[in-house]
Amino acid sequence: MAQMTMIQAITDALRTELRNDENVLVFGEDIGVNGGVFRATEGLQKEFGEDRVFDTPLAESGIGGLSIGLATQGFRPVPEIQFFGFIYEVMDSVNGQMARWRYRSGNTKHAPITIRSPFGGGVHTPELHGDSLEGLMAQQPGLKVVIPSTPYEAKGLLISAIRDNDPVIFLEHMKLYRSFRQEVPEEEYTIPLGEADIKREGTDLTIVTYGAMVHESLKAAEELEKEGHSVEVIDLRTISPIDVDTIIASVEKTNRAIVVQEAQKQAGVAANVVSEITERAILSLEAPVLRVTAPDTVFPFSQAEAVWLPNYKDIKETAKKVLDF
């Protein structure tokens, strides 16, 4: 076991899979000799060579096409999109092409591609770096979308994502890259995609969340505990497909739920979680399922992040509304 930050756990997962499978290729803008703009691929080109870990021209769409083409030759591409706000450049390659690759070929071809990309607010990035665009990807059949919230999960989920034989979008929250360390096993291990994790058990209210909001929710839960409320916090980990079973089991126990996301109210996946709960567990509900989200504006200018991004106070406030309904 070693104490690792999330970024170190990600590098460790990439190293593990580069060692395990000679078909794994890691590429993107500045991920080679530079080791990535966040050092996620630090030392990998030195260890595995320029044939396995390499830089690309500055063109996201080209990177997407390159990944699909390499997959036809039996490779297992792990491309990086430098910031997820740049996904618009490569929406066709991802949503229009690789997500459909198996289906359109009648299951005769597949695209074992894992796209890694940082996102998320709270670190004062310039425009179109911090946007939460996971909702766009979650709406595309053929993709899985994974968002880890801890170093331990980042490693296990990334290894699973790389080994998955269908495309996976692996979104890494920038604020979580180095915000804390955690014990991470040095050996390889996997965490199944599509399974949520109960981060805290409780009996009065369920909070369904993911990404940086997991930590805000845990903080809110601690404070609510002091006020006599027992709160269960579910970290979705995979936001497409959603682990409906874990959510429903929790709501049937607590009879109250809120959904927390960093994305704007009209974005993200909170609306989908609410729909699943009302379709499957309405008779268990003592109150409506409310959402904690960002306002429906464009992602804030960096100085306005603090007033715009949802935090534990917003979560506490909404939780109380549901508890007191």
Add this chain to the structure above:
Amino acid sequence: MASKKAQFDAEKTLEKIESQFEMVQVLNEKGEVVNNDLMPELSDEQLVELMRRMVYTRILDQRSISLNRQGRLGFYAPTAGQEASQIASHFALEKDDYVLPGYRDVPQIIWHGLPLYKAFLFSRGHFVGNQMPEGVNATSPQIIIGAQYVQAAGVALGMKKRNKKSVAVTYTGDGGTSQGDFYEGINFAGAYGAPAIFIVQNNQYAISTPREVQTAAKTLAQKAVAVGIPGVLVDGMDPLAVYSVVKEARERAVTGGGPTLIEAVCYRYGPHTMAGDDPTRYRTSDTDSEWEKKDPLVRFRNYLVEKGVWDEEQENKVIDQAKEEIKEAIKKADETPKQKVTDLISNMFEELPRNLEEQYEIYKEKESK
């Protein structure tokens, strides 16, 4: 005061670039050899086979249009006029080469090994039409114009990494050269020295938009300059010229020389697609008849007849064979079981996620009734 001397002669710069792209031609409109130096080394049998495939493809186009009008085919993009650019370019490839066709490039993947009935199922909209047989190195026709170009760069880089002696070949039209993916595809392949052949079939129109509206560039081949790879302009109505330049590009690619961009200047005699496009709205009959004189079948037929290796009887035999095989293929397409939602669900992932597992059960129940 001395007058200011221009440092940069814009017209001369353009002329310099444009003069690098002269039209490669081997056969003129009458089928006479005008450039013996470029005459490809093809045996009589190969020449006859190339003619056979071109005639077959012309019949396939005629029958496809007719079957479409009868409602027995769906989406269809006519190919008549492009036999030299499509079939002669494919004739220069090997089985190990990987073809990434556009939506009009169905003939190339048929000759690469896609069974005819599957090509018809693609037209109708059935997943079996997209199931390439094992060992047929091709994707299904790409509908998103330009996407096949960035993907081809990846296929070619993959081949280079695997040390294969093969190439990735992809096709787009004149309109497609305006896309970002067109540029990114040729640029990536150039930057990686990847074995790719990028073919632009300049058939003069992107639906109703003439070639001149796409770009001020005098040729499309010169777009290769932007990425530092060779560009070739070829008479796309001349099968021997097309074969010759593709063969050369292939040789260069498999020996580590990197990609080539080829502009084949050709013409589609029919509409853009059979989905209601009417070319009389934007083309004159004068232009049509001008291009009909350049028909690749006419000039190649003249050449082969003159050479004494082709006659009317052979041609009629090919026509009869094509019609017979088309009839059988349509029958086989008719006999293909209808698609069920459970089939579509099963083709989504290797392992179904729980939402699809649930929906699979719901549709299985519906289908059992």
